[in-house]
Amino acid sequence: MTIRYPNGKRYVPVQQATTGSKNTNPSFSNRGKTLEDELNDTNEYYLANNIAVIHKKPVPIQVVNVRYPARSAAVITEAYFRSPSTTDYNGAWNGKYIDFEAKETKNRTSFPLQNIHEHQVEHMRKVSEQQGIAFLLVKFTVLDRYFIVPYEYFEKMWERMIAGGRKSITLTEIEEMSIEINAGFHPRLDYLGALNALNRNLN
Amino acid sequence: MTIRYPNGKRYVPVQQATTGSKNTNPSFSNRGKTLEDELNDTNEYYLANNIAVIHKKPVPIQVVNVRYPARSAAVITEAYFRSPSTTDYNGAWNGKYIDFEAKETKNRTSFPLQNIHEHQVEHMRKVSEQQGIAFLLVKFTVLDRYFIVPYEYFEKMWERMIAGGRKSITLTEIEEMSIEINAGFHPRLDYLGALNALNRNLN
Numbered sequence: 207m208t209i210r211y212p213n214g215k216r217y218v219p220v221q222q223a224t225t226g227s228k229n230t231n232p233s234f235s236n237r238g239k240t241l242e243d244e245l246n247d248t249n250e251y252y253l254a255n256n257i258a259v260i261h262k263k264p265v266p267i268q269v270v271n272v273r274y275p276a277r278s279a280a281v282i283t284e285a286y287f288r289s290p291s292t293t294d295y296n297g298a299w300n301g302k303y304i305d306f307e308a309k310e311t312k313n314r315t316s317f318p319l320q321n322i323h324e325h326q327v328e329h330m331r332k333v334s335e336q337q338g339i340a341f342l343l344v345k346f347t348v349l350d351r352y353f354i355v356p357y358e359y360f361e362k363m364w365e366r367m368i369a370g371g372r373k374s375i376t377l378t379e380i381e382e383m384s385i386e387i388n389a390g391f392h393p394r395l396d397y398l399g400a401l402n403a404l405n406r407n408l409n
Numbered sequence: 410m411t412i413r414y415p416n417g418k419r420y421v422p423v424q425q426a427t428t429g430s431k432n433t434n435p436s437f438s439n440r441g442k443t444l445e446d447e448l449n450d451t452n453e454y455y456l457a458n459n460i461a462v463i464h465k466k467p468v469p470i471q472v473v474n475v476r477y478p479a480r481s482a483a484v485i486t487e488a489y490f491r492s493p494s495t496t497d498y499n500g501a502w503n504g505k506y507i508d509f510e511a512k513e514t515k516n517r518t519s520f521p522l523q524n525i526h527e528h529q530v531e532h533m534r535k536v537s538e539q540q541g542i543a544f545l546l547v548k549f550t551v552l553d554r555y556f557i558v559p560y561e562y563f564e565k566m567w568e569r570m571i572a573g574g575r576k577s578i579t580l581t582e583i584e585e586m587s588i589e590i591n592a593g594f595h596p597r598l599d600y601l602g603a604l605n606a607l608n609r610n611l612n
């Protein structure tokens with residue numbers, strides 16, 4: 207399946223009944239959560255409800271020294287963060303391969319492309335060639351808005367930058383060419399529901 | 410797609426022409442390589458030849474203390490290995506989601522199930538339910554033999570153990586119910602070719 211983007215179609219998730227829950231105001235109950243927390247919650251929901259199996263990959267770390275104390279766990283005493291060669295999230299959803307990178311920006315009017323590494327773009331291109339579903343999930347933290355930017359569209363913006371064009375995607379461009387996820391309560395960020403809505407628009 | 414297992418069908422990979430290479434004896438040229446090295450080589454080959462995008466996940470590490478020296482990279486000074494909650498390898502192959510755990514054993518007659526964690530079995534079950542292709546890749550190091558054990562078959566052996574049965578899968582059982590990969594030169598372990606051969610047997 208190839209994902210394309212609807213023109214300005216916005217996905218409105220169906221609100222789940224949350225009987226007995228005290229958290230009736232999603233934006234309040236999730237205040238202060240990072241995008242990673244929100245996605246972990248969402249992926250746990252997907253897993254528990256047999257909707258999808260999607261995990262965040264561990265941060266790649268180069269271990270240099272390890273101490274093995276008697277009768278206790280090995281302690282890593284020297285290690286370094288390595289830059290990831292792939293995206294952060296991947297998994298299986300109803301026979302499809304899902305692969306995405308999640309990024310937050312405090313910017314109000316555009317998403318800076320410097321947030322993405324070239325090898326991540328390369329990775330998403332390869333995934334897309336293997337008929338996987340690759341995308342960026344972008345959160346504008348100040349605006350509290352979330353978008354799925356399909357790789358096919360992101361690639362055009364990346365190539366525009368390579369060709370000497372602007373080093374960001376404007377919010378207006380994102381609004382036109384991406385799918386907005388309306389944050390809910392359960393699941394917090396129903397990005398798979400948004401992808402479904404996108405496919406319905408194409409059929 | 411659901412993978413099932415052929416009865417004793419052995420996959421023989423087509424040998425690639427290796428013009429100009431001095432390494433004409435694969436078993437010699439790969440002597441001393443670990444299974445992880447062999448799979449890394451294979452996955453690099455798949456990636457470079459646009460066959461599949463499959464990566465090993467980083468080892469999960471819990472970082473406790475980090476030092477930030479002026480003008481140099483952050484140093485992790487205390488961290489611990491965590492046990493992985495998923496399998497080691499996953500990725501996309503021609504529209505399919507691939508997920509597997511790779512294990513070596515020095516045993517000559519059986520594969521001990523204690524090599525596998527219960528949460529990894531649970532993970533493979535979930536992947537299989539999402540129509541992903543889940544399997545174990547087992548290397549008998551002393552015998553220099555490699556097998557793909559499809560999850561659907563592995564599950565039966567796991568349940569036999571849970572029910573009080575033997576704590577291993579015998580080599581004879583594996584020979585009957587799995588696909589053998591004949592190690593080659595390029596790629597070293599053509600496990601996707603073996604999966605293809607398996608599918609041809611079913612059609």
